[in-house]
Amino acid sequence: MLATGSVLGAAVVLTGDPRWWGQVRRSGFSSARSASVATCLYRRGVLAFGRSHRGRLRLIRHYVPFGLASLAFTAALAAWVDSPVLFYRLSLATAFTGLILFGLSLAIGPFGLLTTGRLLPVSSDLRRDVGILAAFFSVAHVAFGLFVYTDIRLYFLYPVSEWPRTDFPLRLDDLGTANWTGLAATILIVVLLATSGDWALRRYGARRWKGLQQLTYWAFALVFVHGQLYQRMEPRDEHSLVLIFGLVVGSVLFVQLAGALKVSQIVERRRSLDRRTDRSLDLH
Numbered sequence: 001m002l003a004t005g006s007v008l009g010a011a012v013v014l015t016g017d018p019r020w021w022g023q024v025r026r027s028g029f030s031s032a033r034s035a036s037v038a039t040c041l042y043r044r045g046v047l048a049f050g051r052s053h054r055g056r057l058r059l060i061r062h063y064v065p066f067g068l069a070s071l072a073f074t075a076a077l078a079a080w081v082d083s084p085v086l087f088y089r090l091s092l093a094t095a096f097t098g099l100i101l102f103g104l105s106l107a108i109g110p111f112g113l114l115t116t117g118r119l120l121p122v123s124s125d126l127r128r129d130v131g132i133l134a135a136f137f138s139v140a141h142v143a144f145g146l147f148v149y150t151d152i153r154l155y156f157l158y159p160v161s162e163w164p165r166t167d168f169p170l171r172l173d174d175l176g177t178a179n180w181t182g183l184a185a186t187i188l189i190v191v192l193l194a195t196s197g198d199w200a201l202r203r204y205g206a207r208r209w210k211g212l213q214q215l216t217y218w219a220f221a222l223v224f225v226h227g228q229l230y231q232r233m234e235p236r237d238e239h240s241l242v243l244i245f246g247l248v249v250g251s252v253l254f255v256q257l258a259g260a261l262k263v264s265q266i267v268e269r270r271r272s273l274d275r276r277t278d279r280s281l282d283l284h
């Protein structure tokens, strides 16, 4: 199911065309010819990017450099983590790449505002593309993360033998809370990914689309709680991972707060300018 969702989500995002949901199903997805679907997807994706000048620029300036750097970082981190369990290494590596890209996508707007003094437009390609890459790495992390421990049910439920004691099957201890918050973040991330194309912006209009995209803040907060709980549960030797986690979250908070302050200054300046203009009009 997760793989199906990812393929379909990737198709809609790459082609920017929601009709692709139906096309993927018709073009053999139902008969599980995943290789041919992947080829179709690749061709459609390349075509979609190659069709417009803007698409080519996004591919060359954003997806290729950020994608390659993210893959290199993931591979390096997976090789560096000291564990014999491959899924654990891949899960941790994709988790941190997703987290860093996620943080970057949240920092781009306020950073642009602080350096240029101007607000970014509702949709900025760089912010959107980094966000899309963050979503891909986060979904990859979920796919690996679900196989780190032997029984997927125990991520979300208490073992049956403990039900008489817990009175409630849903797992609400640290491990359960970490996984429920991870799941909630994943749902938000998939919604954000599926509505990140131009078609969604056209369909919902700037204001509603922007409102939808602000779910990113909730997703980031959930990822923070999720990651924090895992770090508490699994104290390990790699202190640099705790440092990276803190640095990413701290930088996002700092840049967001500084950006919010700057916005309020700009609004205040505009208001006082308006008041001055009104007063000078009254005098005439």
Ligand code: HEM
Binding pocket: 087, 088, 091, 092, 093, 095, 096, 098, 099, 102, 138, 139, 141, 142, 145, 146, 148, 155, 179, 182, 183, 184, 185, 186, 189, 223, 226, 227, 228, 230, 231, 234, 241, 242, 245
């Ligand atoms: C149902 C959804 C999720 C599950 C089952 C899950 C699973 C896990 C597991 C098992 C770990 C422990 C270490 C590891 O094996 O990697 C972990 C850690 C982590 N996860 Fe998730 N995850 C989910 C969603 C997410 C999402 C959407 C993100 C966004 C980027 C995320 C970010 C992280 C981070 C940053 C850590 C590292 C914390 C540490 O240093 O231990 N997770 N996750």
